[in-house]
Amino acid sequence: MLTCFIRYEIDPFRKEEFAAYARNWGQAIPRNGADLIGYFAPHEGSATTAYGVYNIESLAAYEAYRARLAADPLGKQNYEFARRERFILKEDRIFLKNVSLPHARQVAP
Numbered sequence: 001m002l003t004c005f006i007r008y009e010i011d012p013f014r015k016e017e018f019a020a021y022a023r024n025w026g027q028a029i030p031r032n033g034a035d036l037i038g039y040f041a042p043h044e045g046s047a048t049t050a051y052g053v054y055n056i057e058s059l060a061a062y063e064a065y066r067a068r069l070a071a072d073p074l075g076k077q078n079y080e081f082a083r084r085e086r087f088i089l090k091e092d093r094i095f096l097k098n099v100s101l102p103h104a105r106q107v108a109p
Contacts, residue, residue, distance in 0.1 A: 003037070004062070007092045012047035014087035019022055021071050021087070022052070024078040032068040032075065033061070048089075057093070 010018045022039030034107040035055040042050060056062045074107040082088050 001055055001057060002059070002062070002097055003084045005096060005100050006052040007094075008050040008052070008088055009048050009090035010042075010050050011087045011089060014085070015041055015047075016101070017087040018050055021082055022050075023031040024074055024081070028037065028069060028072050032072055033065045035058060036094075048104050056095075058087065062095075063077075068074060 008018070013021065017049060018041055022041065026036060033056075037053040040051045040053070042048065056065060070079070
């Protein structure tokens with residue numbers, strides 16, 4: 001299992017547009033085969049850094065998922081929304097593997 005971390009640099013005055021973009025992916029990503037952990041927008045601190053995080057089985061599964069996402073009506077609409085509105089200034093993607101598993105059970109304080 002791989003986890004894709006997408007780091008976005010967004011326009012700090014267009015956070016609502018990014019939130020709408022994230023909600024759209026909240027529908028399109030799971031139905032096209034990835035396990036969405038979530039999209040995270042600025043709250044405190046940096047006003048320009050946001051993240052999208054999801055799990056995917058492998059890089060081969062990622063390629064098939066990306067093709068399905070690009071063909072999905074909401075996926076197409078969301079890509080066009082971001083392109084047209086230009087609230088995303090930069091996007092970086094990295095795939096990481098969780099090497100700390102298995103974790104101990106969380107203990108409540």
